[in-house]
Amino acid sequence: MSEIVVQKIKERFPDSFLDSYSFRDENTVIIKKEDLVAVCRYLKSDPELSFDFLSDLCGVDYMGRETRFEVVYHLFSISKRHRIRLKAMVGEGEKISSVTGIWSTSDWHEREAFDMYGIIFEGHPNLTRILMPENWDGHPLRKDYPLKGR
Amino acid sequence: MAETKNMILNMGPQHPSTHGVLRLILELDGETVVKLTPEIGYLHRGVEKLGENLTYHQFIPLTDREDYIASLSNNLAYCMTVEKLLGLEIPPRAMVARVLLTELQRIASHLIWLGTFGLDIGAMSLFFYCMRERETILDIFEACAGARLTINYFDIGGLRKDLPVGFEKQVRDFIAIFPERMKNDYERIFQDNKIVRIRTEGVGIISKEDAIDLGLSGPLLRSCGVPWDVRKSNPYCGYENYEFDIPTGKTGDVFDRYLVRMEEMRQSLKLVQQALDRLPGGAFLADDPKICLPPKQKVMTEMESLIHHFKIVSEGFEPPVAEVYHSIETPRGELGFYIVSDGSNKPYRLRFRPPSFVNLESLAKMAEGKLIGDLIAIIGALDPVMGEVDR
Numbered sequence: 024m025s026e027i028v029v030q031k032i033k034e035r036f037p038d039s040f041l042d043s044y045s046f047r048d049e050n051t052v053i054i055k056k057e058d059l060v061a062v063c064r065y066l067k068s069d070p071e072l073s074f075d076f077l078s079d080l081c082g083v084d085y086m087g088r089e090t091r092f093e094v095v096y097h098l099f100s101i102s103k104r105h106r107i108r109l110k111a112m113v114g115e116g117e118k119i120s121s122v123t124g125i126w127s128t129s130d131w132h133e134r135e136a137f138d139m140y141g142i143i144f145e146g147h148p149n150l151t152r153i154l155m156p157e158n159w160d161g162h163p164l165r166k167d168y169p170l171k172g173r
Numbered sequence: 174m175a176e177t178k179n180m181i182l183n184m185g186p187q188h189p190s191t192h193g194v195l196r197l198i199l200e201l202d203g204e205t206v207v208k209l210t211p212e213i214g215y216l217h218r219g220v221e222k223l224g225e226n227l228t229y230h231q232f233i234p235l236t237d238r239e240d241y242i243a244s245l246s247n248n249l250a251y252c253m254t255v256e257k258l259l260g261l262e263i264p265p266r267a268m269v270a271r272v273l274l275t276e277l278q279r280i281a282s283h284l285i286w287l288g289t290f291g292l293d294i295g296a297m298s299l300f301f302y303c304m305r306e307r308e309t310i311l312d313i314f315e316a317c318a319g320a321r322l323t324i325n326y327f328d329i330g331g332l333r334k335d336l337p338v339g340f341e342k343q344v345r346d347f348i349a350i351f352p353e354r355m356k357n358d359y360e361r362i363f364q365d366n367k368i369v370r371i372r373t374e375g376v377g378i379i380s381k382e383d384a385i386d387l388g389l390s391g392p393l394l395r396s397c398g399v400p401w402d403v404r405k406s407n408p409y410c411g412y413e414n415y416e417f418d419i420p421t422g423k424t425g426d427v428f429d430r431y432l433v434r435m436e437e438m439r440q441s442l443k444l445v446q447q448a449l450d451r452l453p454g455g456a457f458l459a460d461d462p463k464i465c466l467p468p469k470q471k472v473m474t475e476m477e478s479l480i481h482h483f484k485i486v487s488e489g490f491e492p493p494v495a496e497v498y499h500s501i502e503t504p505r506g507e508l509g510f511y512i513v514s515d516g517s518n519k520p521y522r523l524r525f526r527p528p529s530f531v532n533l534e535s536l537a538k539m540a541e542g543k544l545i546g547d548l549i550a551i552i553g554a555l556d557p558v559m560g561e562v563d564r
Contacts, residue, residue: 046495047257075385078500079509079526097498097511097526101385101399104406108498128388131534139221154214154563163222170226 025050028072028107036062049108056094056111060120066098066107067125074098074107077122080132082140086166090114092142096122113142121147139164179207184548186215192289192552193559195533204544209537213530216563224523228489229255229329230466232523237323239525239561243282245275245314246503247561248327253409254499254510255329258492259464264456267331272410273344273448274317274326275501276441280351281310282504283434283441286556290431291363293553294372302358306351313343328466330459336452344449351442360435373428377539377551380425387535390528391506392437393555396422396429403502415447427554437504464490489518505529505556527561 029050033040039058044051054062066074079097096109113119121144122129133144134153141162144150152159161168185196194215200208220239224232236251237244249271256263263271288303311321316337318326326333363369379389384397394401402419404412420436422429458465462481471478494516500509506528513522532555539555540548 047260047497049497051496077388078507079498079511079524081511081524081526083513083522083524095511095524097509101401101406106407106498108496126388127383127386128531128534131530152214154217156214163219168222170222 025105025107028052028066028105031069031072032062032066035065049106051108051110053110053112056113056117056119059111060122060125062109063096063122063125066109071103072100073102074100076101077126077128077132078106080122080129080136082136082142082164084140084164084166090117092140094119094136094142115141116143118143118145120145121150123147138162141165186212192557195552195557195559195562197536197548199545199548201545204546206540206543206545206548209540209548211533211536213533213559213562216559218564220564221523221525224520226519228518229492229520230485230489232520233328234323234325237325239527239564240503240505240508240529240558241322241560242285242558243278243504244322244324245278245326246282246501246508248325249275249410250499250501250503250508251510252327252329253501254497254512255492257499258495258497258512258514259329259490261330261459261461261464263331263459265453266455267457267459268411269448269452270332270336270457271327272412272415273445273452274314275410276444276448277310277313277344277347279441279504280438280445281307283438284310286434286504287359287363287431290550290553290556293549294369296363296366296369299359299363302354302362306347306354309347309350313340313347316340316343328458330461330465332457335457341449341452344445348442348446348449352439355435355438364431370428372547372550373431373554374426375424376427376547377543377554378424378426379535379539383538384425384535387538388531389506389535390531391502391504392430392433393506393532393535395419396433397425398423403500403507407500409499409501415444417441417444427550430554491516491518500526503528505558505561506532508561525561525564527564529557529559530562530564533557533562 029043029052032052039055041053066072076099078099081095083093090112092113094111098107133147136142137150138152138155180201182199182201186194196212198210199206236247239247284303284307288300291299314324315321318324381397384394398421400419400421417440420433422433466485467478467481472482492514496513498511500507508528509526511524512520515521539551
């Protein structure tokens, strides 16, 4: 089922489609971060896909790569019952568009990704720390942040 | 007329009705909540960071400490994610036992919810009855694992040890008493009470569309009339072979959330019954010496098992370079784990998708413009567990 989703994204956005792969029946699509909002809007509004539910949004730190961070979106469609994993890469100090306008639930998830990785979501209504105290220094889930002894 | 100003009131983090260390900053106009800002993070322990620095086996006990009201569900979600990453087959006995125990856990969790929700809105006696039946379930868990709250019974590949002697009788005894207790002790006291009705009906309504948009899951989403349950839509552990219904509500108010959870307990009991009837014999742990710990008896007598034991405990195992996401239906909603493996013995990234965190986000939507008294009932019906909100 989710292969169709991958195919549709590829056909509709050939320029922003970077890569896709599948593991244990889970499909992952990597797209350019510039077109993130357009792709997400399409995924939600297309009647055949109708990804109305954002299960999860999180950051991953790949320290040492050219573009350091990845933002991972786990989408689910309640009516079609299929899933897709969408990824966009974002470098240190770069900005990525917020998807709060598409799924309101991403509000806290994006705040958490900002808190833990320092990824800046452009257009977020209130991008502040959520789990750590406001005056905290550093972003705990970055790979260069020590586990203890700080 | 004198000028009036809205009052800012801090509710929590030590307020008895906020179920843990939740702090709400309320802007009040008289008794009406104008603006509600939840402040979370008081229980933040950096579990995701810890996960990146522990082996796959070492992380299991930490999952108990997330949603500590339903720790078996968390065990299950994590173990299944790792099993998916490894492509590990689980023996049938372990599969059925997992369904049986997590459904008991769902009942125990909903009982805590029912009791504390009753306390929140002033129904004291219900709490004692709920705790009585929960105790029976905890006794079953104690017989299995030796622990009552942080049970830590599921292991990667199956169960930590076999089900105890007398397990079947213990569960059958519980099945025999529970329906009658539900009817006579909970519903009779609570459901038709006029005060309960006034405090719950039409309170905290959220529409279907808003609920999906805000990412609500579990009983909260189903009370709005969306029949989505991970056990049905993406069956795991063989749930497709069981017969059970997904209860839904109509209006999405607090009373509907109560009804949905009550019916879920009945359905869970049905699942427990079915699982018990078909519980097969055989192995309780997958036979993969590189991943699953060998039985103690063998470790003491066989050289090879001792080596495997030593390797697993000291180094762990190395899954393929890949990433997986797996989610299950806990008493609170969709609990997902996202694991990125770089091929080493520790996860490169371990993400926890806690249902309470997402559910709590919708509190402002439910409570703004309503009375502060209703807010207590709304938080109660939301059933957040701060351990998994803050991680």
